[in-house]
Amino acid sequence: MEIKGGVTIRAPRQVVWDSLNAVEVLQRCIPGCESLVQDSDTSFAATVVTKLGPIKARFQGRVSLSDIDAPRRYTLQGEGQGGVAGSAKVTIQVALEELAADQTQLTYSAQAQLFGKLAQLGSRLVDAAAKSLSEEFFAKFRQAIEGPDSAQDLPSEDSPTETRAHRLPDSQQSGRPVVAATGTEDPIKLFVTDGMAIVTLNRPAVKNAMSLQMWKRLAQIFDDLGKDRQVRVVILTGAGGNFCAGADIAEFESVRDNAQQSRDYEVAVDACCSAIFQLPKPTIAVISGYCLGGGAHLAMSCDFRMAAADAVFGIPAGRLSIVYGVNGTAKLLALVGVTRAKQILFSAQRFGADDALRWGFIDHREEATPSDSAGWLGWFKRRPAPLAQDPMAAARRFAQQMIQQAPLTQSGAKFMLNSMALSLAGLDAAEAERRIRQASDSQDYREGRQAFLEKRTPRFQGS
Numbered sequence: 001m002e003i004k005g006g007v008t009i010r011a012p013r014q015v016v017w018d019s020l021n022a023v024e025v026l027q028r029c030i031p032g033c034e035s036l037v038q039d040s041d042t043s044f045a046a047t048v049v050t051k052l053g054p055i056k057a058r059f060q061g062r063v064s065l066s067d068i069d070a071p072r073r074y075t076l077q078g079e080g081q082g083g084v085a086g087s088a089k090v091t092i093q094v095a096l097e098e099l100a101a102d103q104t105q106l107t108y109s110a111q112a113q114l115f116g117k118l119a120q121l122g123s124r125l126v127d128a129a130a131k132s133l134s135e136e137f138f139a140k141f142r143q144a145i146e147g148p149d150s151a152q153d154l155p156s157e158d159s160p161t162e163t164r165a166h167r168l169p170d171s172q173q174s175g176r177p178v179v180a181a182t183g184t185e186d187p188i189k190l191f192v193t194d195g196m197a198i199v200t201l202n203r204p205a206v207k208n209a210m211s212l213q214m215w216k217r218l219a220q221i222f223d224d225l226g227k228d229r230q231v232r233v234v235i236l237t238g239a240g241g242n243f244c245a246g247a248d249i250a251e252f253e254s255v256r257d258n259a260q261q262s263r264d265y266e267v268a269v270d271a272c273c274s275a276i277f278q279l280p281k282p283t284i285a286v287i288s289g290y291c292l293g294g295g296a297h298l299a300m301s302c303d304f305r306m307a308a309a310d311a312v313f314g315i316p317a318g319r320l321s322i323v324y325g326v327n328g329t330a331k332l333l334a335l336v337g338v339t340r341a342k343q344i345l346f347s348a349q350r351f352g353a354d355d356a357l358r359w360g361f362i363d364h365r366e367e368a369t370p371s372d373s374a375g376w377l378g379w380f381k382r383r384p385a386p387l388a389q390d391p392m393a394a395a396r397r398f399a400q401q402m403i404q405q406a407p408l409t410q411s412g413a414k415f416m417l418n419s420m421a422l423s424l425a426g427l428d429a430a431e432a433e434r435r436i437r438q439a440s441d442s443q444d445y446r447e448g449r450q451a452f453l454e455k456r457t458p459r460f461q462g463s
Contacts, residue, residue: 003131006107006393007138011145013096013104017071019145020094029140031133034058042066048080050133057082072096086116097396099198100191105393110134187214189239190221195232195403196396197225204240207290209248210298212255215268222275232407233399234279236302237286237392238295243311246293249320249452262440269294270327276301277331277418280411282402284395287311287362292350300331303414304398305362306391307353313361314350320452321444321460323436326429327422334421336360366391 009016019025023044027036032049039045042065049058061080068074073095081087090112097105189200199221201208210218225231238244247269256265276283276298285299288308296315299305315332317324324332324345332341336359343349356362402410439445444460451458 003110003112003134004108005131005134005138006105006390007142008099008390008392009104009106009142009145010102011104012102013098014071016096016104016106016145019141020074025141025144029137029144031136031140042068046078046080057086059088067093082116086114088115089113098193099392100189105396106138107393108134187211188217188221192228192231195230196399197228197231197234199225199234199236201236201238201244204238204242206248206250207242207245208238208240208295209245209250210294211248211251212265212268214248215272215294219268219272219275222272222279226275226279226281232281232403234281234283235286235392235395235399236276236283236298238289240289242289243285243287243291244295244298245290246295246316249449252449256440259437259441262445263437266325266436269297270325273297273301273327277327280414281407282399282410282414284399286392286395288391292316297325297328297331300328300335300361304364304395306364306366306395306398307356307362308366308391309353311353311356311362311365312350313352313356314348315344316348317345318348319458320448321439321442321458322448323439325436326432330422364391364394366394 011019023036023038027033030036030046030048034047034049035045036047037045044063045061046063047058047060049056051057059080059082061078063076063078066075066077073093076090076092076094078090078092079087090110092108092110094106094108097107099105187201187203189198189202191198191200199218201210201214201218203209203211203214222234225234247265256262283302283304285302285305286307287299287305288311290312291299291307292312292314293316296313315324315328329341329345332344336344340359344351351359351361353362353365357365443463444458447460448458
């Protein structure tokens with residue numbers, strides 16, 4: 001039997017590591033733990049009461065730690081005797097990855113062997129019960145560190161704990177941009193670790209809607225990352241359980257009120273998305289919650305899109321009498337084909353992660369797994385609530401694979417593939433721009449914007 005999983009914790013890696021080695025924390029978190037006594041630097045004596053199906057037993061045994069690489073990883077080996085119920089052996093490999101200064105990804109892989117009566121239980125029952133116990137332990141463990149108000153299903157991109165400022169690299173240095181901690185209210189956070197840059201849109205109160213200044217700043221950040229020789233892969237994500245709900249329509253009256261302002265705004269959006277699209281390094285969008293409008297353009301500008309099961313996509317330009325930009329439309333066409341692109345743009349409908357994967361809009365969707373307070377019994381009754389898995393973990397695993405490959409191969413292939421996929425040679429660019437300006441200067445555009453602010457259905461006239 002093998003179980004794999006992980007959890008993202010809002011705490012520095014050293015804090016998580018110390019908690020993993022703290023007897024009082026572990027005893028509170030291990031389901032059914034009656035006692036846990038540390039008898040050396042690397043070993044514990046434990047008594048745990050647990051129930052698997054009809055069998056309930058009190059296990060007494062020992063736990064030892066090996067392959068210790070503090071504060072990154074260790075291997076835990078345990079063996080317990082449950083009397084007439086049988087015995088069990090388990091080996092668990094635990095790893096901690098630093099996502100940000102105050103955010104840590106804990107992953108684990110466990111292999112277990114059962115003997116005696118326990119071994120006679122069906123593998124399906126044992127697997128479900130073991131998974132339930134694992135989820136209970138890590139939910140309690142995260143709560144022990146974050147406090148009682150920690151969210152139960154918080155994706156890893158959610159943490160607003162720290163942001164980083166950036167500047168262009170000093171030509172006399174190694175090419176790495178200098179980063180320094182700034183305030184937690186920064187609308188864009190940048191964190192660089194182990195060859196990866198994680199860029200987080202950080203306006204969770206408005207679902208990370210992009211202001212004009214954010215479009216401009218994000219373009220500069222990606223420009224800088226392109227010059228950083230130590231950054232090999234860039235991950236773009238959003239805080240607060242959403243990727244990006246699109247442009248901040250609430251500011252349109254001041255920054256996009258007429259055709260000229262609309263043109264200037266689109267120039268800023270295109271410059272930002274082009275900086276992402278043309279970055280000579282692999283890029284991954286990690287998506288949960290809303291990914292709409294301009295947020296969809298950001299995601300499509302990345303090389304890969306990995307989404308949680310709860311992700312919601314859409315391009316609501318039709319609700320605002322906006323003609324979606326040439327570059328965004330070309331990317332959508334390249335991903336989903338002409339019929340689906342028309343469906344998405346003509347209807348302004350939202351679609352979920354299942355359709356997004358089937359249509360080719362995203363490359364990977366994390367599965368939802370069962371979770372129920374009734375434990376393994378709820379699993380068999382098919383009444384569990386869905387638990388969204390963390391696409392950030394999948395993105396980081398894929399990023400690590402790409403980091404090991406030749407950068408010139410990647411940048412050369414990216415340039416050629418992007419050029420071939422988005423060839424606009426047959427497009428009348430002048431006519432496309434005329435239609436975009438016509439929509440931006442129309443009464444319908446003003447009606448769509450006002451309807452959005454008043455939270456009502458717009459009444460379009462086609463003029």
